[in-house]
Amino acid sequence: MLTLEAINSGYGAAQVLRDLSLSVAPGEILCLLGRNGAGKTTTMQTIMGLLPLMSGRITLDGQEISCLPPHEVPRAGVGYIPQGRRLFTGLSVAQNLEIGLQVRKSGPEVLEEVLELFPRLRERMDQPAQTLSGGEQQMLATARALCLRPKALLLDEPTEGLQPSMIEAIRQVIVKMRDTGVAILLVEQRVDAVLSVADRVAFIENGRNGETLDAEALRADHSIVDRYVGV
Amino acid sequence: MELGPYILLASLEGSVTAAVLALTAVGLSLVFGVMRVVNIAHGEFFMLGAVIAWYVAHAMGGHPAIGFVAALVLAPLLVGAIAVAADMTILKRIDYDPERTIVATIGLLYIIQQLTLMTYGPEARPVEAPFNQRIALPWFEWGEKGFEFYFPWGLSTTTYKLAVIGAAAVVLCGVWAMMTRTRIGLLMRATQADRDMALAFGIPVERVYALVFGIGAGLAALAAVLIVPIQQAHYLMGADPLLLSFIVVIIGGLGSLPGTVLAAVFIGLSDGIISVFFSPTLAKILATLLVGLVLVFRPQGLFGTRTA
Numbered sequence: 001m002l003t004l005e006a007i008n009s010g011y012g013a014a015q016v017l018r019d020l021s022l023s024v025a026p027g028e029i030l031c032l033l034g035r036n037g038a039g040k041t042t043t044m045q046t047i048m049g050l051l052p053l054m055s056g057r058i059t060l061d062g063q064e065i066s067c068l069p070p071h072e073v074p075r076a077g078v079g080y081i082p083q084g085r086r087l088f089t090g091l092s093v094a095q096n097l098e099i100g101l102q103v104r105k106s107g108p109e110v111l112e113e114v115l116e117l118f119p120r121l122r123e124r125m126d127q128p129a130q131t132l133s134g135g136e137q138q139m140l141a142t143a144r145a146l147c148l149r150p151k152a153l154l155l156d157e158p159t160e161g162l163q164p165s166m167i168e169a170i171r172q173v174i175v176k177m178r179d180t181g182v183a184i185l186l187v188e189q190r191v192d193a194v195l196s197v198a199d200r201v202a203f204i205e206n207g208r209n210g211e212t213l214d215a216e217a218l219r220a221d222h223s224i225v226d227r228y229v230g231v
Numbered sequence: 232m233e234l235g236p237y238i239l240l241a242s243l244e245g246s247v248t249a250a251v252l253a254l255t256a257v258g259l260s261l262v263f264g265v266m267r268v269v270n271i272a273h274g275e276f277f278m279l280g281a282v283i284a285w286y287v288a289h290a291m292g293g294h295p296a297i298g299f300v301a302a303l304v305l306a307p308l309l310v311g312a313i314a315v316a317a318d319m320t321i322l323k324r325i326d327y328d329p330e331r332t333i334v335a336t337i338g339l340l341y342i343i344q345q346l347t348l349m350t351y352g353p354e355a356r357p358v359e360a361p362f363n364q365r366i367a368l369p370w371f372e373w374g375e376k377g378f379e380f381y382f383p384w385g386l387s388t389t390t391y392k393l394a395v396i397g398a399a400a401v402v403l404c405g406v407w408a409m410m411t412r413t414r415i416g417l418l419m420r421a422t423q424a425d426r427d428m429a430l431a432f433g434i435p436v437e438r439v440y441a442l443v444f445g446i447g448a449g450l451a452a453l454a455a456v457l458i459v460p461i462q463q464a465h466y467l468m469g470a471d472p473l474l475l476s477f478i479v480v481i482i483g484g485l486g487s488l489p490g491t492v493l494a495a496v497f498i499g500l501s502d503g504i505i506s507v508f509f510s511p512t513l514a515k516i517l518a519t520l521l522v523g524l525v526l527v528f529r530p531q532g533l534f535g536t537r538t539a
Contacts, residue, residue: 048431049430050431074432086428099418099434
């Protein structure tokens with residue numbers, strides 16, 4: 001269970017998140033929806049400890065992770081798939097995965113499981129990460145985070161700029177990870193993509209909590225989505 | 232003596248300069264590449280290496296080789312430790328902010344330099360080379376009896392100078408192997424590629440930074456220990472290596488180790504040759520001009536990659 005309790009955070013003096021609270025249960029996909037600049041990416045960076053917390057608490061399975069130094073947060077079991085993929089350029093596919101494996105000292109069987117999910121990466125192991133196609137790069141970014149056997153997975157716009165077949169592949173992996181009991185926090189712009197995978201949807205507006213609803217309810221009544229993210 | 236032997240002699244002298252320069256510049260390049268820190272105090276770490284080498288060699292006594300070998304081990308370690316301390320107490324506190332690190336390392340430069348002046352004094356002191364046989368080099372000419380070898384007067388080098396070149400090559404291969412073959416090298420390169428993502432994947436970036444800063448300074452100190460039997464230790468000796476290292480690192484491409492080494496060989500050799508035939512000042516002028524041209528026409532350096 002990943003829990004955010006009334007967190008305040010931002011960039012320097014510019015506060016973005018105000019008393020934001022969320023909780024993601026194991027085996028659940030919680031999707032964070034909101035307009036550009038609402039604080040979705042900021043939320044993820046704050047969970048990872050990359051932005052300083054002004055107040056509030058973040059816990060993972062009861063362990064407070066917001067008091068850890070940033071590099072200890074992933075070691076507690078949080079996998080991060082950032083917006084724009086942000087692979088380690090200059091490193092090969094295999095080396096990028098190795099970085100993921102060393103976080104929690106995962107064995108070779110974890111690498112094998114991950115490559116089972118993304119067979120295309122197996123053919124590209126020695127290739128520099130930046131020479132992969134966009135879809136393959138997203139696969140690698142996802143695989144890298146899965147290499148640390150996360151308890152919670154943060155995905156920031158994983159399908160941005162991908163072709164439909166690739167989006168479907170990523171979606172299937174997300175669902176598979178949920179079914180193995182990972183708590184998944186997903187940020188996504190495309191509402192239809194969200195509704196097809198999410199269990200619950202949390203709306204965020206100007207860094208504050210909006211409503212949190214079951215995805216089922218939103219599939220039935222689309223008007224509330226338009227109110228938060230509509231143009 | 233004809234022109235040929237002069238060029239050979241100048242190239243040999245230039246190779247020694249190039250070897251030492253390559254070590255110093257790779258240290259600077261490593262620090263810039265991984266940490267994005269422009270370390271103005273790098274030349275002072277070089278100087279400290281030479282001064283500590285003198286202290287160590289002086290304290291050991293006995294055969295010069297004993298003192299020299301001790302210095303070769305101790306000086307880089309001590310200087311590395313000082314650099315690690317400087318990183319943790321100064322650079323970390325100012326959050327590696329680019330402008331403030333420049334000012335901070337300028338401050339560090341003066342502190343190290345003046346402390347050395349106050350303790351070690353203004354004299355230039357030599358460290359005896361562990362071995363130093365003169366080797367006369369042959370040259371050939373087409374004489375009356377056809378092709379023949381002879382030994383021109385003054386065309387010689389020493390075993391020590393050749394050893395310096397060899398040692399530098401070995402150390403550079405070691406640095407290369409560390410960066411490409413070891414786990415710590417992998418963590419360094421990941422940190423270089425994306426600091427925040429390195430943190431998000433459990434890499435203790437602060438410790439990597441301290442280590443890189445220490446290794447960078449240690450390489451400069453090692454270069455200084457190698458050169459001190461040829462050049463003597465002096466509290467102002469850090470200025471030239473700093474300038475040349477920056478020249479080399481900019482030409483080679485910031486953060487590119489092969490580029491840095493190639494540029495060091497090029498600048499070292501041309502510095503040696505131009506200094507022999509014209510003047511050392513002209514060599515510096517041309518090198519600085521080359522930096523200007525590189526910055527105008529190829530800002531990422533000859534071997535650097537443009538960062539998006």
